[in-house]
Amino acid sequence: MGVMVTRAESAAATRRALLDAAAELLDLGGPEAVTLREVGARAGVTRGAPYRHFADKDSLLTAIAAERWEQLADQAHTLRSGELPPAGKLRAALQALIGVGREQPHLYAMLFRWRDHRPGPLGRLHREVCGPVGDPDAADRAAGRFQDEFLRIVADAVGERDAQHYGALLLTGAHGIAGLEHSGHLGADKWRTSADALVDTLIRMVGAGSRQ
Amino acid sequence: MGVMVTRAESAAATRRALLDAAAELLDLGGPEAVTLREVGARAGVTRGAPYRHFADKDSLLTAIAAERWEQLADQAHTLRSGELPPAGKLRAALQALIGVGREQPHLYAMLFRWRDHRPGPLGRLHREVCGPVGDPDAADRAAGRFQDEFLRIVADAVGERDAQHYGALLLTGAHGIAGLEHSGHLGADKWRTSADALVDTLIRMVGAGSRQ
């Protein structure tokens, strides 16, 4: 790891610093707190520098989500080839997702955000001149990779036949648990239960339902 | 319905117009599209008028969510005293929630938003002088009313014993289904299923699980 000299190395380092700074700000105060000025300042550059690496603010946030999806996909892949029992793998995969929602709620919201895929009114043209800066579909592909891994885990647990239906049921279930836990609508005294208990019940029910 | 003359009537009409305009803009383009200037313009007033009726933009959006929760609570109440079979009531209640997510996704997101309960850095003081303008806890109370009604429906369907646990499971399930349907992560070819099918499976499983 020599000193940064080449322009490519320097640019790559800046891009990484921008991503890290933006991710930190996202965790702290949500998308609203991710101002390009503050991101640039924390990365040691100025306001407009991010536009050399990302089409706009939205692309920067999407890139962060893409990296997290990659992590989750790798984690699921490792999990799949592990030695846990099938139900245990299911539980671990769902808990991994819920864990993101618990520890990084703002980032979690980005993971399941509507993909606007906005072409960019003017930023698009600007990027066409300066060349492409990032794959806007990267997040979708990474999310797809996680879903594929998860689908395999489900198939190993409940069989290939209904893996898709039950997989969707488990995924939506975990997503809802993460969402209501975060919004505070679950921790109230009204529902005397916990996210962990709900996940376990969900897995148990799916297991029972698939065996009959 | 005479002509508006009294100041109270005029103010109430303006408040209603502001809520309607904001709700429309919210449906069209999300919270970002709800600009106080445009809301004022559609309500026939100017920029700063909303501050006479709401502490800030966030309070306006919260008031919209509160009204929708009221509707949902009333709907659930009517449903509870209806003649549908218990499982049918469950299905209708969950579908009502999912329906909001399907037809008014931005509003739906507001329903389950983290309640910041921000006291308002300066707007709070301003409101203390001009008097309170709206109950910031109204949304929470209305949401609680819906949850109470739903909890009763669940208890009628699966028994009082595990109503809380299974109620939470159903609610989180529906919430997750609504969320993934909206984000597009469910409609993909990967998960060959539908929101309706998932809801039915969920209810069937809960019914089976509670009977054993």
Next chain:
DNA sequence: AGTTTCAGATGACGATGTCACCTGAACGAC
């Protein structure tokens, strides 16, 4: 060495949330 490329800096613009201040009409007391 001279030319080109390009990451980053800078100035500027429009939009937005918010506040302080102002205005005119409805309201209450007499």
Next chain:
DNA sequence: GTCGTTCAGGTGACATCGTCATCTGAAACT
């Protein structure tokens, strides 16, 4: 009925934000 009060709404202003056009200096290339 008159007069002072209250208060819904209008207006100007400010800070902040995303974004774009333009500029600059150094690395990269010939």
